Amino acid sequence: MLTERQGEILRLIIQNYTTTGQPVGSKTLMEAGIAASSATIRNEMKLLEEHDLLAKTHSSSGRVPSMKGYRYYVDHLLQPVEVNPEEVRSIRQGLGKEFHEINEIIQQSATILSNLTSYTALSLGPDVNERRLTSFKMVPLNHRQVVAIIVTDKGNVENQVFTLPKNIRSEELAIMVRIINDRLIGEPLITVYHRLRTEIPMILHKYFQTTDGILELFESMLNHLFEERIYVGGRMNLLDFEPNQDKLQFKSMYSFMKNPEELTQLLAPRDSLIRIKIGSELGNDLLQNMSLIQGSYAIQGHGHGTIALLGPSNMPYSKMFGLVDLFRRELSVKLADYYRELDSGSES
Template sequence: MLTERQLNILRLLIQTYTSTGVPVGSKTLMNEGIKASSATIRNDLGLLEELGLIEKTHSSSGRIPSVEGYRFYVDNLLQPLTVSSRDLSLIKGSFGQEFSAIDDIIKRSAEILSDLTSYTAFSLGPDVKDRRLTGFRMVPLNSQQIMAIIVTDKGNVESQVFNIPEDVSNEDLEKMIQLINDTLVGEPLLTVYQKLRTEIPLLLQQYFHTPAGVMNLFNEILGHAFEERVYVGGQMNLLDFDVMTDLSQFKSVYSLMDNPDQLTELISPADSDIDIRIGHEINNDLLENMSLITASYDVAGHGKGTIALLGPTNMSYSKVLGLVDAFRQELSQELTEYYRLLDYDGQEDLEGETRSD
């Protein structure tokens, strides 16, 4: 069991190293406030090294924290710093603009968090399972391509360009639009997903001469409505991490950022509201010299979302943890207010329709 002095030495060593990036020696610790002789501090450093909590970069150097040392610090010594009024103002000011869709807020949140920390940030919106399909359109771009626009009641707008299969005619496209609007618009996305695998194939057999091509287009277009899109901010900040050993590692990690399934799995939150995984705990060999902080946020009546930060193991945990906590609360308020306005506008539209009837 560590003494109070040894705990203070470990805490101060980690805080100093994460701030300066320079190995820490006994004299530095004395100057930073440890009330003991240089010899006593060296003995304590030797014990901490034997326990695997710190290590030397070479024989005559000061010490740096080990991965185990960071884990001990996070679990036992970490105290989040209070976010400065300047940073709070930056967070609030960054959200102070007009947004036309929920996804715009989610995307912006990743950019803001990355700018605040200089790390790579991720943002995932509330669960899609409760969304309802409220609008669908197709816009012809040319003879080979269309743009499909999908709207849900949660303010999400998805638009994407698709190639038209050779065996699908303009008449088929018009039938598709009619079929989607007649049978799927107004339904929860889970119901849409189920109908795509049960009712829709049977209907296509009845109404189309070449149902296979139409079904493939159906799946391509509506499949995107079920994706949990992870937005990434500050991908190029990866280059600033000293832990990147070579260009091939950077390319591999950068490719990971473009894989939505892997990203969703990577930042899936633990049971706690805020979780810190260090090195091998991330369960990805590419990230074994990094740390990942994930935090969940609640949007009243609309589920939970996730934000995350990927940085080097020597990140300033106390500062970053305080920022992440403040940020998730601000994002929660921003999304809750946006949903409230959506619900209010929808209620006004409904009342207007009732009066007109």
């Protein structure tokens, strides 16, 4: 552990550097309130450098934080800054719009947080396991294509364009939709998934000579509903954090930002209210100069969700910590209200 003065010097260097982007020298620290001579401060900075908490730049006598320094600061010295009223207002206005399904709220949350910070925001909705099927429709687009729509009791909507097999006629399509609605509405999705693979094919064979292609549609749709869907706001902002990257690095970063599985894995584990990962802790060489602040929230009876910020390692942690903490609480309130309205509507 550091002495009180060393901790204060490290805290001031990080706060100054994350604000200005400039190396911090002893004069700046004296002006910031460190009650010691310039020589004493330089000696303390040298000790912090020997502990790998600071690094010395070649261009000046000032110091900059190391990844280890950021980690120490986050674990021992960070003091969250209260979010200013204008940002609170922006969050509440953005979440106060009318939404027609749960995924719209999750998507909007990523957009709002990204716009507030100019970083990349990631949002995962509540991980509900007991969703029930409330509606299944097939809407013809033309003589061969339909859009299939599945709605759950938790406000999830999944739609997919599907090309019908040549042997299926429109009147047969209506029969199939009626069978699904008669036998599966109100059932948990896991039950729907099981019955579509066992019982329903046997029933469909009574009406159709072949069910080729139809069951693949249901399986594809349900697979999408079981997947965790991550929404990204400010996806391209991430490319700005590494201005000196070559063409190959740029392509790799762009590919990473388009990969939902890798982005979702970035947020694991999701077992604490606020978690900060720095540099190598993110588990990806592309992100070695970046940091992630993620906040989890719980909606009673509807699972847990996560909102996160991915940005440069020299982000202003105190401000971003406070912002993510407030945002996860505001998002939790919005989602709880949405589910309450959904439940009251279904009861009436």
